[in-house]
Amino acid sequence: MSATTTFVILSIIKSVAVIFVLLTAVAYSVWLERKVSARIQNRWGPTRVGPFGLLQPLADGIKFIFKEDLMLPHVYKPLYIAAPIIAVLFSITSIAVIPFGNSLDIPAFHIGSWTVGPISTPFQVAADSAGDINIGLLIILGITSMGVYGVALAGWASNSKYSLLGGLRASAQMVSYEIALGISLIPIMIKSESFSLRAIVDAQRHLQWNIVYVPFGTIAFFVYLISAYAETNRTPFDLPEAESELVAGYHTEYSAMKFAMFFMAEYANMVTVACLATLLFFGGWLGPVFGPSWLQILLPVFWFCLKVFFFMFLYVWVRWTLPRFRYDQLMAFGWKVLLPMAIANLVVTALYEALKA
């Protein structure tokens, strides 16, 4: 097979595999959320479908598909339909540039008369010939910043006051916290001297994780974590969909699969943000590696997934522990606390690194 054919086939296989894993992770993080919230509130959570309610996401999916898809008369149709698609599209796209591990190396093997391989491909959907993307972090920031459109347009196109208020809150909140989020990451870029996610992980070898890069990395991590919660509209920043004030916020007027798409987008965004936190602050796939060669390939991926799982759990834990902010508190916190903190951290880190060099 020529290099191009191999590349195309590998890319398709990797895309399908990663999207499958991502969507499964999304479905099961909903299950996780329900189970953990039940545990926190001294309830059982889903128990009926399958052992421990493990088939509940499947049942939910079937329910969403078979529910009536209401098309309301008062909505602005093109954007009403486009909004959930935009939301899901951008939330799933950003997973393409995230590296999960070193690289997958399979020696040549035979299927009948065909010789396959040797295959050597990085654990990453989109990568150039060197197995890397040198602006990976910027691409993720760009795609997540485009994700606002799904929420904002849903609120506007629904033509209902609750939706509009939810959409306005969401876009104002996401634009505000994006600045703090972006600036909080620059110290990490300065330290690693790269935008490439692989280079950033490689700079954290020998337990030099950025979270223990005291105090710059630690401050950056907490600013990032808080802004990431606001970016994904999770409690304590879930003002855009505050049940007690706005019914359901921007997706009030959506039903069936269109509603499920917003749901998927929210959880996929959570996974992306958790992946980014893992890569930037917790050493990505780095961890103890031992055993036979196949285990040495798979263990880094396992460590990566374990760290991402920790952040997903943290998300759920925080959601069911903290109450919601008031909207003016949210804005004041973003602009008057997080942003100055991120900028001060950036300036001090830049000075420190410049003097050290």
Added chain:
Amino acid sequence: MLHLPVFLIFGLICVAGAINLLVQKHPINSALSLVVVMASLAVEYLLLGAEFVAAVQVIVYAGAVMVLFVFTIMLLNAGEEEHTKGSRVALLLGVPGIAIGGVLVSWTVLRHSNTAPVPIGALPGPPKDVALLLFHDFLLPFEITSVLILIAIMGAVVLASRPEAIVRRLRRGEPAQKAQKPEKRELAVVGKER
């Protein structure tokens, strides 16, 4: 190999988006067409090898500036645009003007262009090259531009801020407008009835 077709496709999308921006009557549709223009421009930059500029184009223009546009349109609940006499004049003068301008630009470009194609990577594109240009070769213009932007921000703050007196009153917990005293005549009337 695949670069040229993709470049042409996104060029077409970009132009189509720009035309759609003018044709659409509702401001939100126009704003979204502008997003399409910005995003396809980013793809063009990427295909030309300017990765950093492409990423910044998406983050700043498509992601931040246009979101604020959409936000403002939503907030003001802007309706469909109405045609006035001025817009007809603009149409009559603008279309020939654009045609003449386009012909002039393409004529100049075709006449003076160097026909040898520039290979990707020949021009500064990766973040390191851009950083060297910005912070080394063109440091002074870059810093002066940032001062210009600072002035714009200060102007916006001054325009949006409320007069000092009202701010002080709000801090004391009083309403922004001074409460009007009830007119004496009315009181007198009430008194008489009693």
